[in-house]
Amino acid sequence: MSLLIVFILTAVISSYAATPKQCFDNTFHFGVGSSALQTEGAWNLSGKGESIWDRYSHDNQDLVFDHTNADVATDSYHKYKDDIRNIKKLGVTFYRFSIAWSRILPTGLIDEINEDGIKHYHAVIDELLKEGIKPMVTMYHWDLPQSLQELGGWTNPIIADYFVDYARVLLQNFGGKVNTWVTFNEPYSFCHDGYGGLYAPGTRSSGRHDYLCGHNVLRAHGMAFRMYEKEFSHLKASVSITLNMSWLEPATTSVDDQAAAERARQFSFGWFGHPILSKDGDYPPAMREAINRNSRIQGFNHSRLPTFTPEEVAMIKKSYHFVGLNHYTTFLVRLILAGICKVSKRSGIIDTKPSYENDVGAILRQSPTWPKTNSSWLKVVPWGFRKALNWIKNTYNNPRLFITENGVSYEAGLQDVKRVNYIEAYLRSVHDAIYKDGCNVFGYTYWSLMDNYEWMRGYSERFGLFEVDYKSSNLTRSARLSAAFYSTVARTKCIPDNFNYNFNNDTNN
Numbered sequence: 001m002s003l004l005i006v007f008i009l010t011a012v013i014s015s016y017a018a019t020p021k022q023c024f025d026n027t028f029h030f031g032v033g034s035s036a037l038q039t040e041g042a043w044n045l046s047g048k049g050e051s052i053w054d055r056y057s058h059d060n061q062d063l064v065f066d067h068t069n070a071d072v073a074t075d076s077y078h079k080y081k082d083d084i085r086n087i088k089k090l091g092v093t094f095y096r097f098s099i100a101w102s103r104i105l106p107t108g109l110i111d112e113i114n115e116d117g118i119k120h121y122h123a124v125i126d127e128l129l130k131e132g133i134k135p136m137v138t139m140y141h142w143d144l145p146q147s148l149q150e151l152g153g154w155t156n157p158i159i160a161d162y163f164v165d166y167a168r169v170l171l172q173n174f175g176g177k178v179n180t181w182v183t184f185n186e187p188y189s190f191c192h193d194g195y196g197g198l199y200a201p202g203t204r205s206s207g208r209h210d211y212l213c214g215h216n217v218l219r220a221h222g223m224a225f226r227m228y229e230k231e232f233s234h235l236k237a238s239v240s241i242t243l244n245m246s247w248l249e250p251a252t253t254s255v256d257d258q259a260a261a262e263r264a265r266q267f268s269f270g271w272f273g274h275p276i277l278s279k280d281g282d283y284p285p286a287m288r289e290a291i292n293r294n295s296r297i298q299g300f301n302h303s304r305l306p307t308f309t310p311e312e313v314a315m316i317k318k319s320y321h322f323v324g325l326n327h328y329t330t331f332l333v334r335l336i337l338a339g340i341c342k343v344s345k346r347s348g349i350i351d352t353k354p355s356y357e358n359d360v361g362a363i364l365r366q367s368p369t370w371p372k373t374n375s376s377w378l379k380v381v382p383w384g385f386r387k388a389l390n391w392i393k394n395t396y397n398n399p400r401l402f403i404t405e406n407g408v409s410y411e412a413g414l415q416d417v418k419r420v421n422y423i424e425a426y427l428r429s430v431h432d433a434i435y436k437d438g439c440n441v442f443g444y445t446y447w448s449l450m451d452n453y454e455w456m457r458g459y460s461e462r463f464g465l466f467e468v469d470y471k472s473s474n475l476t477r478s479a480r481l482s483a484a485f486y487s488t489v490a491r492t493k494c495i496p497d498n499f500n501y502n503f504n505n506d507t508n509n
């Protein structure tokens with residue numbers, strides 16, 4: 001008996017001692033991110049044109065949770081030096097931020113270039129470079145110039161040409177200083193939620209306008225990438241696109257739910273991932289089949305999912321140097337019977353309404369046992385990150401991946417132990433994906449540097465490593481405990497086993 005206890009104890013102790021500290025390669029990059037609309041403010045200053053989010057938040061105050069807008073946001077247009085000082089304090093090697101299209105081209109078109117806008121971003125980039133921080137620039141983080149929306153925005157095919165013109169202006173002006181570019185942030189979000197849901201421009205045409213948007217975004221991305229190759233390859237920059245993927249886990253072991261979960265992955269990440277990353281290119285077959293079939297049943301003469309020409313398929317395929325991935329949470333997926341053939345409870349009539357959700361034929365839920373955060377959609381499920389990374393590895397032949405966003409919202413307060421725990425758990429999951437499973441991940445970006453304008457949730461959801469005091473006249477930023485934690489990770493490239501919760505820095509009280 002006692003021998004058994006000794007044996008068990010030895011096994012436990014040695015397995016503990018044998019657990020190596022989780023460190024990332026020295027070449028692994030750690031950084032922080034933000035976007036223009038969420039932080040800059042100065043919405044109509046120095047020649048900036050109106051964007052769809054300016055218009056939408058001004059006209060639809062009731063739709064924004066706290067009835068706010070991003071007119072001032074964190075005023076980073078003026079306070080960028082303070083922000084960069086904070087980034088420097090973190091000891092990270094890069095900063096991911098976005099350029100506001102309407103600050104560079106107020107009408108969206110290249111006949112009118114706003115020199116103040118160009119000057120502003122030069123100043124930001126120069127300040128970063130002076131501090132030894134590499135800029136990673138997103139060209140489009142949801143803030144379309146309003147005047148292009150008047151033409152139908154992303155549903156009008158001409159927009160792909162306008163985007164390429166804009167991208168060229170950026171490369172001409174900043175290409176010598178910026179060598180990592182992201183064309184689009186999360187087309188799934190701004191197409192599906194913008195044209196099929198509640199985000200700007202608020203078209204609410206799910207299953208129609210969202211597919212048109214996705215189609216033109218894919219064309220615009222491919223065309224911009226080929227334009228870079230043709231005109232700017234001497235810059236030796238990296239050009240990518242950022243796609244989001246929540247992990248979609250089957251709700252049960254049933255064959256139906258397994259199939260529904262895989263279909264839902266193809267409809268979300270695969271919508272953009274398959275055309276760009278897969279061997280064959282074009283939309284995922286599961287998406288093409290479901291939408292063609294449903295469109296036919298609904299009496300359309302054409303599929304609601306547009307078709308690429310063979311030339312477009314070839315142009316879009318492999319249009320990346322690496323893939324940006326945003327990941328936050330996990331959902332459980334269940335089949336909904338026959339998708340579009342839901343019988344309406346009220347009328348008893350078969351509901352054949354065209355919609356993205358009916359095309360997917362699945363419903364998404366989250367487990368009540370998963371820890372909650374301050375965002376209703378965001379539950380803490382670290383193992384989902386590893387599964388998402390492995391799914392991408394297995395589905396697209398292990399592409400080079402850069403995590404462009406991962407983060408969490410909690411209530412205000414500097415002692416954010418919960419955020420520290422989230423980051424630690426998610427980073428361990430990434431570490432396992434790399435070092436146990438062989439996923440090709442080479443960087444991680446915490447979202448966000450500081451609290452900011454969280455779209456429809458206004459200022460009510462805080463994702464920052466730095467807290468912003470919206471009541472103070474100068475929008476004071478203060479480091480949270482998580483800033484100290486993340487700084488330790490970035491500097492040592494290791495996840496600390498016993499993080500010192502008493503760590504204090506100058507702004508943390």
Ligand code: PNW
Binds near residue numbers: 186447
């Ligand atoms: C991202 N989901 O959007 C955006 O890129 C950021 O601008 C935003 O601030 C951040 O996440 C936090 O919301 C997402 O439902 C929206 O899984 C929704 C999801 C993921 C990301």
